[in-house]
Amino acid sequence: MTTFLGQPFDEIFFAKKIEKMLEHGSMNDETLDFLAHYATWALHSKEGQLVHKNDIIFKMPTLVQFDQLIPFEDVEEQGVLKKYIPDAKARDGFHYPDEGLTDKEAFDAASYCVKCHPQGKDSCSKGMRDTEGKNKINPLGNVLSGCPLKQKISEMMVMYEQGYTLGALSIVMIDNPLLAMTGYRICNDCMKGCIFQKQDPVNVPGVESTVLRNILHLPKGFEIYSLLTRWNPLKSANFIESPIQKKSVLVVGLGPAGIALSYYLLRAGFHVVAIDGTKIERLSERWVGSCSKPLDFDPVVDVSDVFDDLESRVIQGFGGVMEYGITVRWDKNLLTLMRLVLERHQHFRLYDGVRFGGTIGFQEARDLGVDHVAFCVGAGEPKKPLIHNVFSKGIRFASDFLMSLQLTGAYKKESYVNMDIELPLIVLGAGLTAIDTATEALAYYPRLVERFYQTYQKLVEKIGETRIQACWNEEERERGMRYIE
Ligand code: SF4
Structure with missing residues (x-):
């Protein structure tokens, strides 16, 4: 060749x-x-x-085998059958592992899409129906209802394939203005609903996130996105915000639901006061202005100025489950963009460290002039499984593990916080939380051992091995010696 x-x-x-x-x-x-x-x-x-593994030119769609969606290979080790993914990429600590599709891959996906909307067959958006008009169900039991927002996916693909990236973004934002919180590695109902049921579906979330990324990385790209959240000329109705009303809403909780509700209430002309029980770091006045001069902020010329490496990023406290509950499979910097969209709005106020039912109640809210209270705190409800000895040593709830890891910053290299886990670790379940838990545990464990060893070395220099090991009980000795080896 x-x-x-x-x-x-x-x-x-x-x-x-x-x-x-x-x-x-x-x-x-x-x-x-x-x-x-x-x-x-x-x-x-x-x-x-x-x-040619990195080339798109010699790739063909493969048949979908629902009982083998992940190409595992079985390997027997010490009498145990293990499943491996050949060519799986090793994760590098807590950095963002990849940037999504390359432009070539996204363009390839857009070319592969057959653009079904002229025939009304864009099941990625509208869902796949049977003869009775009900949503079909695939062999895995997934209801093929398509995009929950009914985003104009096929139309986006047409624009993107022709090189009109801003047009593609504007089309997505007709139905999904907060697409920074959706797309790649977040949702895939569109893929499940794609007309290609027997071969690889179109990677719609990958294309959607590439469209956004390409606009964000233009000079003042975030400001273009931000403008479209306020004024989208492609919307046939409500293309600008409704006139301001006298009503105000207290939004309780700033997870994805609270962020989305705040945005839509602002668009409908409400004053929004949002509270969250956690501590939320302040954004620089350079980007959101100050209390006395709220409109006095700099434009974000280069979006990387408001992005940080996920490994060292200060946990912002904003975004609920999107900040604490998921791993670096998603770029949490995108939450900062959501904050900028909300916090630059003159009718939005945010107060952290405020718990409804503790710091403030209905009467206090009413006395402060609040007309409505909206609870966006559903995911926080504790669930205790009916398992005997569920709180025994060594057992953790996956959600608690993920939240503690993120909240305490134990995953950071320079952190002094020690969150104890031990391998082998058994994760029960195979949903997103289970997978996040397994991947985070695997990335965190070497860090835990490294941190132990570094601290041990320092102490040995100071007080000597004998004095340190004299404090260990039997279990600590076994683990300590194993980590040192
Ligand atoms: S993503 Fe799939 S269903 Fe949607 S327009 Fe493209 S080919 Fe059709």
């Missing part, structure tokens, strides 16, 4: 060369034969797939 191209393989160069040959009529039988053989090798042989 290098001889044919006159340079190492590059898929864009390759595609352009073939295009030119076809245009100029210089493609002969011999070249066609060579290309067919090469494509067969690249597509079907293990070696060819490995050489």
Whole structure:
């Protein structure tokens, strides 16, 4: 192939060369034969797939096997059958592990989409119906109801494929103005509902998040997004906010529901006062102005100015489950964008460390002039499973584990907080919380051992091994010695 191209393989160069040959009529039988053989090798042989694993040109949609959605390989170790994912990427601590689809991959997904909306068959958005008009159910029992927001996905794909990224974003934002909180690694009802049920569905969340990312990374890209949250000319109704009303709403809880409700209430012309029980870090006045000069803020020219490395990012306290309950599979910096959208609004106020029913109640809220109270705290309800000895040592609730890890900052390299876990660890369940727990535990455990060893070394220098180990009980000795080894 290098001889044919006159340079190492590059898929864009390759595609352009073939295009030119076809245009100029210089493609002969011999070249066609060579290309067919090469494509067969690249597509079907293990070696060819490995050489072209990062290229999209030699990839074909694969058949969906519902009983094998993840390509596990069985390996027997010490008499135990284990499931491995070949080529799984190792996670690097608590950094954001990837940036989503590349532009090439997103464009490939948009080209793969058949744009079903002209026929009204865009089941990714509207859901897939049977002859009685009910939503179909796939072999895994998932109801194929499509996008809960009925986002105009097919229309977005048309615009994106033609290179109109801002047009694509504006179309998404007709139904989903808060798309910074959706998309890649957050939701996939659209994919489940895609017309391709027997082969790979279109990676809609990946395309949606790429559209947003590409706009955000333009100079003043966040301001473009922010403007569209306030004024979207593509909306046929309510394209600007309603005139301000005299009513005010107290929104209790600033998780995803509280953020979304606050946004829609502001659009409907309400004054919104939002409270949250946790401590929420202040945003710099540079981005949101001050109490005395709320409109005096700088535009965000480069979005990376408000983004941080997730490994060292200060936990903001804003976003509820999106901040504490999920892992670095999602870029939590996007929550900062939501804050900017809300906190720059002149009719929005946020108060942290305030608990409804403790710091404030209905009467106090009424006395302060609040007309309505909206509770957005549903996910926080404690659930105690009916299992004997459920609070025994070594047993944790997955949600508590994730929340403590994030809240205490124990996952950070420089943290002094020690959250005790031990491997092997058994996670019961296979939902998102279970998977997050398993991945976080695997990333955190080496950090725990490292931190123990570094502290141990320092203490050995100061007071010596014998005095340290004299304080250990039997269990601590076993673990300590294992960590040191
Ligand atoms: S994502 Fe799937 S269902 Fe939606 S328009 Fe594209 S091909 Fe059709």
